[in-house]
Amino acid sequence: MTAMIEARSLVRTFGSTRAVDDLDLQVESGEIFGLLGPNGAGKTTTIRILATLLAPSGGTARVCGFDVMTHPQEIRRRIGYVMQKISPTRNLLTGRQCIEMEASLYHVPRREVRARAEELLGLVGLLPHADRLFSQYSGGMQKRLDLACGLLHRPQLLILDEPSLGLDVQSRHKVWDYIHDLRRQGVTILLATNYLDEADRLCDRLTIIDRGRVVVTGTPSDLKRAVGADVIQVTTAEPAPLAAAIAGQPWLQRHAVSEAGELHAHVTDAAAALPALMGIAAASSIPLETVTYTRPTLDDVFLLHTGRELREEEVTA
């Protein structure tokens, strides 16, 4: 695999604010890579540097093999960029007019502009609304249009800044589906988000950043596994026999019976352990009342590495 993005010791200051502070980033070709962090963590600033919009104050960044400072135009031809903000200045254009204009700005051959625009409007489900004004689009439709616009020139790398910010649940899931589809077609995706579930469900790997610095990098499951085990809680009339029955199983790390008579089984992977545990209970004819499990979330990962909660930051920021 070749690196699509390679940033070394990236720094960007605004006055006395160090928005990006000695950041290293490596995104491989073909992966969905997430930048997860609370508001103000420096995600957008990092992305603006990578999209050749902002010069770094220090460090280097290569995108698609080119240096952002010396070959910005080469990078611009190869990346799609979908901004966090939806700009209202296209309000007087229809969706079709917006996307056809951007197709021409990406130098799609003149004869193909119309067809390419239709293809991408179709891709994001906007073809039926193509001739409505941008101002009449819902937030979700505007975001999908922007997403389509980012794909006009068939970029190698798609950079998405908070792709589902402010969207309703349905639009969010649609956007996630497109992103998965794109990855299947071989597009590399860098996305910034402060939604835990988005980072968890979408990203192959992610970097958690906080105050411009890398907190930790890895796959979502590795990061969570590092926090600790999943816990399966079982309520049953016969906790002791069940505890005896599962003792020694390879998936079990340790177990305990709580004061309330609940069996707590600490396991490496609850998804694999649950059927095994229930199988043993059935084989030993032990009736189960409820079985629940909790897994560490990325919030726990953030908490482990920073001592603060990501969610709280979101609310107060």
Next chain:
Amino acid sequence: MTEQAIARETPATRGSTTAAISDWAQEVTALAKRWFIELGRERLNLVFSVAQPAIWLIFFGSGIGRAVDRQVIGTSDYTGFTLPGIVAFTVVGGGVAAAMPLMWDKEGGYLDKLMSMPISRSSIIVSRFVYQFVLASFQVAALVVVALLAGVSFELGPLAVVIILATAGLLSLAVTASFSALAYWVPGHGTFFAITGFITLPLVFMSNAFVPVEALPRWMEIVARLNPLTYAIEAMRLPIIKGWDGDILVALGVLGAFSLACLAVGASQFNRQTADRVQ
């Protein structure tokens, strides 16, 4: 989603000049199309923009004209004398209007999207110029019709109108580029309107728009001779009130050089619009 939708497209090996020019033309056309679509949705804007200068001409020509000393202006036709001043005044106002959408794009964030695209740094400004020049052509046409109805005789005939249009074009390029540079440079639109409001009227009055340079007080004459507007007005006025004169070419040359300089400043300001952008 089709496979072919995302198939790799190797960016064309560019570098050949014709490809670059063709790309640039495509960018300018696409952007200009946006401005015309928007104008088409605001047709009243067009009506008022075209009618306003014609009304100014009537006001100046038949109103103020009566109070003017014919000896000073060197012609008995004040409407014809002041027509170039009205054109210049209109084009300067148009330059402010030309820069406004660029500022809204900057404040709305769309400028960032445009800058993330592989486009030339001059195409946005040039697209605004194309739009503004078409609008100015309509304005000049309306002015010429009103002037003819008011009995102005163009010494150089139809060629005078061609020269007026060419001058309006050069001047329009200069002001569009300068005000665009200003729009990129200011921190917010408040500053933009404060500055443009401050300079546009003095720019017009410190020129030969309504009074010949020679008739101005000494200090104003110096300022007027440094004012590019003076050259634009001179290039338009001679064909109306005097006929052919080599000075027309001199004035157009000065104005042309000034316009290109403004375009260069505008494009470079686009580059560094926050002083720390990537080129």
